[in-house]
Amino acid sequence: MTSFADRLAERVAARSSQIVLGLDPDPTKLWPSALAAAPAEGDPAERAATAVAAHCTALIDAAGEACVAVKPQLACFERLGALGWAALESVTRHAHEAGLLVIADGKRGDIDVTARAYGQAQFGPVDTPFGELPGLQADAITANPLMGRDTLEPLLAAARAAAGGVFVLVRTSNPGAADIEDVRMSDGAPLWERLAAMVADEGLIGEHGLADVGAVCGATHPEHLERLRDLMPRAPFLLPGVGAQGGRVEDLLPAFAPGPAGGLIAASRSIAAAHEQVGGEPADAARAAAESLRAAAWALV
Amino acid sequence: MTSFADRLAERVAARSSQIVLGLDPDPTKLWPSALAAAPAEGDPAERAATAVAAHCTALIDAAGEACVAVKPQLACFERLGALGWAALESVTRHAHEAGLLVIADGKRGDIDVTARAYGQAQFGPVDTPFGELPGLQADAITANPLMGRDTLEPLLAAARAAAGGVFVLVRTSNPGAADIEDVRMSDGAPLWERLAAMVADEGLIGEHGLADVGAVCGATHPEHLERLRDLMPRAPFLLPGVGAQGGRVEDLLPAFAPGPAGGLIAASRSIAAAHEQVGGEPADAARAAAESLRAAAWALV
Numbered sequence: 363m364t365s366f367a368d369r370l371a372e373r374v375a376a377r378s379s380q381i382v383l384g385l386d387p388d389p390t391k392l393w394p395s396a397l398a399a400a401p402a403e404g405d406p407a408e409r410a411a412t413a414v415a416a417h418c419t420a421l422i423d424a425a426g427e428a429c430v431a432v433k434p435q436l437a438c439f440e441r442l443g444a445l446g447w448a449a450l451e452s453v454t455r456h457a458h459e460a461g462l463l464v465i466a467d468g469k470r471g472d473i474d475v476t477a478r479a480y481g482q483a484q485f486g487p488v489d490t491p492f493g494e495l496p497g498l499q500a501d502a503i504t505a506n507p508l509m510g511r512d513t514l515e516p517l518l519a520a521a522r523a524a525a526g527g528v529f530v531l532v533r534t535s536n537p538g539a540a541d542i543e544d545v546r547m548s549d550g551a552p553l554w555e556r557l558a559a560m561v562a563d564e565g566l567i568g569e570h571g572l573a574d575v576g577a578v579c580g581a582t583h584p585e586h587l588e589r590l591r592d593l594m595p596r597a598p599f600l601l602p603g604v605g606a607q608g609g610r611v612e613d614l615l616p617a618f619a620p621g622p623a624g625g626l627i628a629a630s631r632s633i634a635a636a637h638e639q640v641g642g643e644p645a646d647a648a649r650a651a652a653e654s655l656r657a658a659a660w661a662l663v
Numbered sequence: 664m665t666s667f668a669d670r671l672a673e674r675v676a677a678r679s680s681q682i683v684l685g686l687d688p689d690p691t692k693l694w695p696s697a698l699a700a701a702p703a704e705g706d707p708a709e710r711a712a713t714a715v716a717a718h719c720t721a722l723i724d725a726a727g728e729a730c731v732a733v734k735p736q737l738a739c740f741e742r743l744g745a746l747g748w749a750a751l752e753s754v755t756r757h758a759h760e761a762g763l764l765v766i767a768d769g770k771r772g773d774i775d776v777t778a779r780a781y782g783q784a785q786f787g788p789v790d791t792p793f794g795e796l797p798g799l800q801a802d803a804i805t806a807n808p809l810m811g812r813d814t815l816e817p818l819l820a821a822a823r824a825a826a827g828g829v830f831v832l833v834r835t836s837n838p839g840a841a842d843i844e845d846v847r848m849s850d851g852a853p854l855w856e857r858l859a860a861m862v863a864d865e866g867l868i869g870e871h872g873l874a875d876v877g878a879v880c881g882a883t884h885p886e887h888l889e890r891l892r893d894l895m896p897r898a899p900f901l902l903p904g905v906g907a908q909g910g911r912v913e914d915l916l917p918a919f920a921p922g923p924a925g926g927l928i929a930a931s932r933s934i935a936a937a938h939e940q941v942g943g944e945p946a947d948a949a950r951a952a953a954e955s956l957r958a959a960a961w962a963l964v
Contacts, residue, residue, distance in 0.1 A: 386777070389791035397792060406794035413793075437773060437780035441789045442796060444749035451744060471807060472738060472770055473837040476687070479738035488742045490690035491698060492714075493707035497742060506772060508809040508832060510839025531809060536774040538811025545857055546849040553854065556846055 366502060366527035367568030370430075370598060373463060374623035379430045379656045380663075382465060382600065384630025385418045385453060386435040389442070391635070392417040393644045411445035414438075418453040422460055424645035425633050425652035431463035431501070433600075433628055454498055463501040465600070465626075469531060470517070471506035477513050481520025502527035504578055504600070507557055511564075518564060518575065527574045527598070532557045533590065535580025535603030554586075558593035565597055571620055573597050579617070581609030581627070587616040599625050604655070605632030611658045622663040629655055667803060667828035668869030671731075671899060674764060675924035680731045680957045681964075683766060683901065685931025686719045686754060687736040690743070692936070693718040694945040712746035715739075719754040723761050725946035726934050726953035732764035732802070734901075734929055755799055764802040766901070766927075770832060771818070772807035778814050782821025803828035805879055805901070808858055812865075819865060819876065828875045828899070831865075833858045834891065836881025836904030855887075859894035866898055872921055874898050880918070882910030882928070888917040900926050905956070906933030912959045923964040930956055 364372075374380055389410045396417035400409040422432060432453075439450040454464050470480040482488045486497025505517050507530050514530065521528050533543055533554040545553045558577065565573025573596040579587065581603035590599070599617045603609035604627050617625030632655070637647035665673075675681055690711045697718035701710040723733060733754075740751035755765050771781040783789045787798025806818050808831050815831065822829050834844055834855040846854045859878065866874025874897040880888065882904035891900070900918045904910035905928050918926030930953070937952035938945040 386780075388780075389789065389793075392792075400793065406791060407796050409793040410789075410791040410796065435773075435777055435780070437771070437777045437784060440748075441780050441784035441798060443752060443799070444745045447741075447748045448745035469773055469807070470738070470770070472736075473835070476736055476738045479687075479689075479736070479742050483738060483742035488690065488711075490707060490711040491693075492690075492701065492710040495708050495711065495743060498744070506770070506807050506809055508807055508843055509835050509837060510842035510844070512837055512839030512842075534774070534810050536810060536813055538813030541811035541813075541861070542809055542854070542857065543811070545854060548847040548849055548851065550849065553843070553846060556843065560842070 363525045365566065365568045365574050366521065366525055367572040367574040368570050369525060370463065370527065371570035371572050371621060371623040374430050377430050378660055379428055380622060380626050380659050381429040381652060381656045382431045382433045382626045382628040383421065383425055383429040383633060383652065384433045384435065384628050385421065386630045387414040387417050387438050389414060393420055395420055407443055407445050411442045411449045414442060415449040415452050419456050420645060421634055421648060422457055425648040426460045426462055428652035428656040429462060431465050431626065432457045433465045433467045436466060436468040451498060454500065465502045465529065466498055466500035467504045469504045469506045471509050471513050473509065474512055474516055477516035478520065481517050485520045485524040485526050500526065502529060504529045504531065506531050507560060511560060514564065522574065527576060529576040529578050529600045530557065530561050532561060532577040533579050533583065533586055535582040535607050535609065539580065555593060558590055561597050562594045567596050571596060572623055576600055581614060582607050584613035587614065591616045591619050596620050598623055600628060601625055602628040605629050611655065615662055618663045627655065627659050664826050666867065666869045666875050667822065667826055668873040668875040669871050670826060671764065671828065672871035672873050672922060672924040675731050678731050679961055680729055681923060681927050681960050682730040682953060682957045683732045683734045683927045683929040684722065684726055684730040684934060684953065685734045685736065685929050686722065687931045688715040688718050688739050690715060694721055696721055708744055708746050712743045712750045715743060716750040716753050720757050721946060722935055722949060723758055726949040727761045727763055729953035729957040730763060732766050732927065733758045734766045734768045737767060737769040752799065755801065766803045766830065767799055767801035768805045770805045770807045772810050772814050774810065775813055775817050778817035779821065782818050786821045786825040786827050801827065803830060805830045805832065807832050808861060812861060815865065823875065828877060830877040830879050830901045831858065831862050833862060833878040834880050834884065834887055836883040836908050836910065840881065856894060859891055862898050863895045868897050872897060873924055877901055879903065882915060883908050885914035888915065892917045892920050897921050899924055901929060902926055903929040906930050912956065916963055919964045928956065928960050
């Protein structure tokens with residue numbers, strides 16, 4: 363079985379893309395075509411979940427060709443309840459059919475027995491007396507390391523059994539990241555260096571020189587990227603924060619040191635809401651924005 | 664509208680209980696009555712989700728009277744997919760009907776726009792063009808503070824709008840908590856003191872002297888409890904780790920300093936699997952275990 367690290371490297375090369383299409387559907391900001399896809403009447407949850415799934419499907423159809431993966435934001439589906447989770451499952455299938463990897467963005471983290479349950483939920487299989495269930499069948503997940511190594515390892519075990527990967531929060535893109543992630547430790551280094559060391563320790567290196575444990579590193583603080591790359595020479599970086607949050611592609615060069623798949627650029631609003639900036643049909647604007655981002659990133663490596 | 668802090672204090676007093684019944688259903692370890700409640704054939708996910716809901720319902724019926732709240736572990740429902748989320752919704756309703764508060768244990772944490780979506784998912788309401796959706800209607804949630812204050816505040820805003828509460832991870836019960844939570848900062852204090860300070864800052868004090876922002880503090884390290892109480896004099900503590908993980912009720916006294924609702928003792932396996940230790944019917948053993956734990960804790964305050 364090819365490891366996630368190698369699957370990722372091969373997929374990036376085959377698609378000439380490091381772009382990760384964020385799927386953060388807000389029911390109040392869906393594309394008109396998605397709203398039109400909802401049943402004309404009936405249960406609001408069913409109508410909303412249908413529209414959310416249609417929005418994500420249309421976004422994948424429009425912008426997916428310029429991308430290597432999608433990143434569904436689990437919160438956005440959970441808020442619609444059980445039907446939202448069903449929409450997440452259907453969007454995951456659609457992304458796989460389009461040749462895209464699926465990075466389930468839930469930032470989970472919990473004690474061992476619970477981490478195993480999250481691993482089952484995301485990667486499957488789930489053992490039951492009635493037969494095995496598939497789980498979400500994600501290719502990778504995001505994970506929160508605050509509770510320590512014994513909470514990451516069950517997630518990683520579930521990932522590896524499914525040739526999947528885990529992206530661990532290291533230094534995030536939000537202003538509040540300074541509160542805890544940047545806390546100075548007794549040796550003067552910020553806490554995120556400890557998180558980075560854990561990521562580097564846990565990863566297994568594949569044939570393409572990339573590890574199967576990655577790091578979430580905000581693109582809003584490029585001054586950290588060289589140090590992060592020193593600490594995690596082989597980890598793929600998942601880089602949110604380009605576009606709406608202010609990060610710039612040209613500042614991300616250190617991420618690509620281990621190869622073209624070393625930096626995955628996550629973009630959501632700058633693609634899904636591109637028509638608000640440039641006008642025209644949402645799908646056309648999304649396709650153009652994704653392709654433009656793809657070309658800018660690919661030119662760096 | 665009565666705040667979560669006051670609702671909690673009043674509920675603890677009315678039920679003479681600080682016990683939080685953990686709902687961590689494992690499809691391979693369900694009570695026989697729950698397995699019998701599943702359809703005899705058909706979709707494995709539907710059969711598993713029916714059995715999981717029946718297990719939790721039976722556990723609430725057996726042990727709920729000795730408790731003040733239930734704590735569904737979201738991972739255990741998510742692994743069953745959309746039908747698992749539906750089971751979570753039905754178990755939440757059943758707990759409310761039994762007079763119990765519901766603490767949704769998902770340890771969520773993400774950037775502002777996503778944290779707002781998690782807040783909607785847990786507390787509702789969710790605005791959609793098709794009408795408002797209710798969300799899960801939890802009374803409180805657990806939250807992960809690694810990404811900083813700006814990721815907690817939207818959760819707290821959603822909670823407060825629903826008279827709900829947030830329990831923030833501060834010093835957890837697992838061995839790996841030492842890896843990050845115990846990291847020494849430049850002033851020599853462990854990182855969890857910084858997390859505790861954030862909890863103390865964010866809480867609003869209710870009429871009963873308790874705050875609406877609580878802390879998850881493992882019962883496995885009672886030597887930290889006095890210091891945690893100094894740092895967070897008004898926060899309710901959610902205390903996992905009694906029983907299966909080795910924590911002892913009699914060591915938890917500092918938690919109760921702000922009043923009987925200052926310490927909430929979370930117990931899962933020691934109640935749901937009590938029959939494995941003492942024999943007899945699972946429901947009878949669970950009822951006795953919960954009542955024994957309730958009496959032991961109540962005797963402390």
